[in-house]
Amino acid sequence: MKYVNAKSLKRKFPSLPILLIFVTFILIAFGSSILTSEKSPDFCQLSSGWSVNREGKVSENVTLSEYSLTHTKKGEVISISHTIPISKEINSAVMFKSSLSAVEVFIDGEQVYSYGVDLFNKGLFIPKKYNFIYINDPSVTHNLKISYTIANNNIHGLYPVYYGEKHELVRNFLEYHRLSIFIGAFFIIYACMLFSLGLFLFLYKREGMSLFFNSALSLLLGIYTYAYNDIFCFVSDKDYFFSIMEYVSLYLIPLSISILLFTTHPNTARIRQLIILVTNIILPVSFRLIHLFKVSHIASFVIPIQLISIIEIIIILPPLLSDLYKKDKERRQSDTYTGINSDKYLLLGFIIMIAFAFAEIIKFNFTRFHESYERANMFMNINFLTFGMLYFIICLFIYYFLNGIEHMNDNNLKKHLEGLAYTDALTGLMNRAKTTQHMVSLDVPYALVSLDLDRLKYVNDTYGHIEGDKMIKAFADILRKSFEGASLIGRMGGDEFLVVYEKPDAYVCDKSIRMLKENMNEFNKENDIFTLSASAGYAYSYEVDDGNFESVFYLADSRMYEMKEKHHA
Numbered sequence: 001m002k003y004v005n006a007k008s009l010k011r012k013f014p015s016l017p018i019l020l021i022f023v024t025f026i027l028i029a030f031g032s033s034i035l036t037s038e039k040s041p042d043f044c045q046l047s048s049g050w051s052v053n054r055e056g057k058v059s060e061n062v063t064l065s066e067y068s069l070t071h072t073k074k075g076e077v078i079s080i081s082h083t084i085p086i087s088k089e090i091n092s093a094v095m096f097k098s099s100l101s102a103v104e105v106f107i108d109g110e111q112v113y114s115y116g117v118d119l120f121n122k123g124l125f126i127p128k129k130y131n132f133i134y135i136n137d138p139s140v141t142h143n144l145k146i147s148y149t150i151a152n153n154n155i156h157g158l159y160p161v162y163y164g165e166k167h168e169l170v171r172n173f174l175e176y177h178r179l180s181i182f183i184g185a186f187f188i189i190y191a192c193m194l195f196s197l198g199l200f201l202f203l204y205k206r207e208g209m210s211l212f213f214n215s216a217l218s219l220l221l222g223i224y225t226y227a228y229n230d231i232f233c234f235v236s237d238k239d240y241f242f243s244i245m246e247y248v249s250l251y252l253i254p255l256s257i258s259i260l261l262f263t264t265h266p267n268t269a270r271i272r273q274l275i276i277l278v279t280n281i282i283l284p285v286s287f288r289l290i291h292l293f294k295v296s297h298i299a300s301f302v303i304p305i306q307l308i309s310i311i312e313i314i315i316i317l318p319p320l321l322s323d324l325y326k327k328d329k330e331r332r333q334s335d336t337y338t339g340i341n342s343d344k345y346l347l348l349g350f351i352i353m354i355a356f357a358f359a360e361i362i363k364f365n366f367t368r369f370h371e372s373y374e375r376a377n378m379f380m381n382i383n384f385l386t387f388g389m390l391y392f393i394i395c396l397f398i399y400y401f402l403n404g405i406e407h408m409n410d411n412n413l414k415k416h417l418e419g420l421a422y423t424d425a426l427t428g429l430m431n432r433a434k435t436t437q438h439m440v441s442l443d444v445p446y447a448l449v450s451l452d453l454d455r456l457k458y459v460n461d462t463y464g465h466i467e468g469d470k471m472i473k474a475f476a477d478i479l480r481k482s483f484e485g486a487s488l489i490g491r492m493g494g495d496e497f498l499v500v501y502e503k504p505d506a507y508v509c510d511k512s513i514r515m516l517k518e519n520m521n522e523f524n525k526e527n528d529i530f531t532l533s534a535s536a537g538y539a540y541s542y543e544v545d546d547g548n549f550e551s552v553f554y555l556a557d558s559r560m561y562e563m564k565e566k567h568h569a
Helices: 008-011 015-033 119-121 164-177 178-201 211-229 233-234 239-264 270-292 298-333 343-369 384-422 432-440 455-465 464-483 508-526 549-568
Strands: 050-052 057-062 077-084 092-098 101-107 110-115 127-136 141-150 162-167 445-455 489-495 495-501 534-540
Touching: 008 057, 015 110, 015 178, 015 233, 077 270, 092 101, 092 141, 092 164, 101 119, 101 127, 110 127, 110 534, 119 239, 127 164, 127 233, 141 162, 162 164, 164 178, 178 211, 178 233, 211 239, 233 239, 239 270, 239 298, 239 343, 270 298, 384 432, 432 455, 432 489, 432 495, 432 549, 445 464, 445 508, 445 549, 455 464, 464 495, 464 508, 495 508, 508 534
Parallel strands: none
Antiparallel strands: 050 057, 050 077, 077 141, 092 127, 092 162, 101 110, 101 141, 445 495, 445 534, 489 495
16 A cells, blocks of 8 residues: 655655745746837836925826825825926827726816716715826927826825827836736636636535635635736726725625634634634624725725734734644654644645735835835836735645645554454455444444354364465465455454355345355365365344344354355365
8 A cells, every 4th residue: 555755746846835936936027027018219208307286295207106195185186297208109099007096188278088086076985097198289289287186095195197099008007917817816816716626626526615615715816816916907997896805805805714624623722813803804894894984994904904914913813823732743653644734734824825925015115105106116016915825825825735635644554453453364354343343333223144164173183374364365365256346354263264144135044055065066176285165154134023133143154154064064
């Protein structure tokens, strides 16, 4: 019997740190400017030279990435102005992102575009949007004015404004977000694979609920990745739906993680886990209701959910580490320990995601109160939470892979140990203990065949115990051939054997005993040292009033001895 060994796994599979480092370098290279195509001469980011009017206070020659909005108030109007350069492209357009604010755009003093003004007047949530404003005559310069009406106090900076041919604008967005597109697609495809596998196991009545939970988690991470990085917003006009989805998915991530931990480690700090689980159920529902009743925007709870998540991590991480240490110690002392501990990878993935989540929280709050909203360098394009979630999913995959191997090893080893305990060493048949255990558990109609190998003592005394053992082995092999379909063939000890049929046919015992005689006759033709013969008796459970195993066995054994007396007569 073969087992998967931890050392062999290390030889066949790269260690996790090497794998994660390799993935990191690949993803950073994939998301860097190395693979970015050269921009058209007519494409540009209007970063500097802006005139900003904030409540009558005008700032000239402003660089948007360096302009910090502090202490914004709901209803405050901020206007920015810039001269649009001449372009040779016919389909030139201005593109910029707006979030939580109403927008009005003026070209040469004439309003040409507005978004979210009616929502602001009604006090409703204004979703984020990528605004496109086409320039009618790009061959001459134009004055561009963008007016923002603040609808939420969470705005602390102005997003970049791009100018160029629409195709270039779209390509620039996709190139900039290609890493997020790739990781989000990985999450969604992985979720579909897990769901399909879970459905397959469920239909075949095997354990598959954990796969459904992990499929939901991976899908949630994919949705959040696409929503947070504006992929959904950019390719669809369902701005409200996908903006709400971003926050809902973010608020549900702690819940999905707590469900995962509870299903994999239900006995670790159970009360704490239940409190965290209930908290993570109540919070998203409460935030959504508060938003629906217009008490506060759903975007207002990002900081609270971050703080609550940090508190939950501080509460649950120490007992998880302690439990991991205890279980690892118990496994090493166990007879079934095979050197694999899948829990380490789950916890490692959890810790990695926590570390990246902290990095994202720091980055999020730093950029809220500092002037770096221009995402020009590569590292500002990195969403640390997305990376952390990716590494967590990789560790989660390794956890389930090794967990499956671990269970197979345990089951195989237990079967092997049970085989040693319940198997007759000489014949490979079930021993007396296993046969008796099997008979006690029977609750269906059955038949017993009691057999006694003739002249075993004579062979042992005349030719020695080696030949006697050969005689027993040969008889056991013939029993297997003769009693096909039997639920159990066992050696009760010495020259005594027992065969059990569950739900037997009316004449199965007679047929099998005739087959036994034929097979022994065939064997005796080719063996000169000893000949095989046996006495047999059988009984059906319905022949005994109480159907008790001892009574049925006594009846079969009595009939066997009747035949044995005839053989010795």
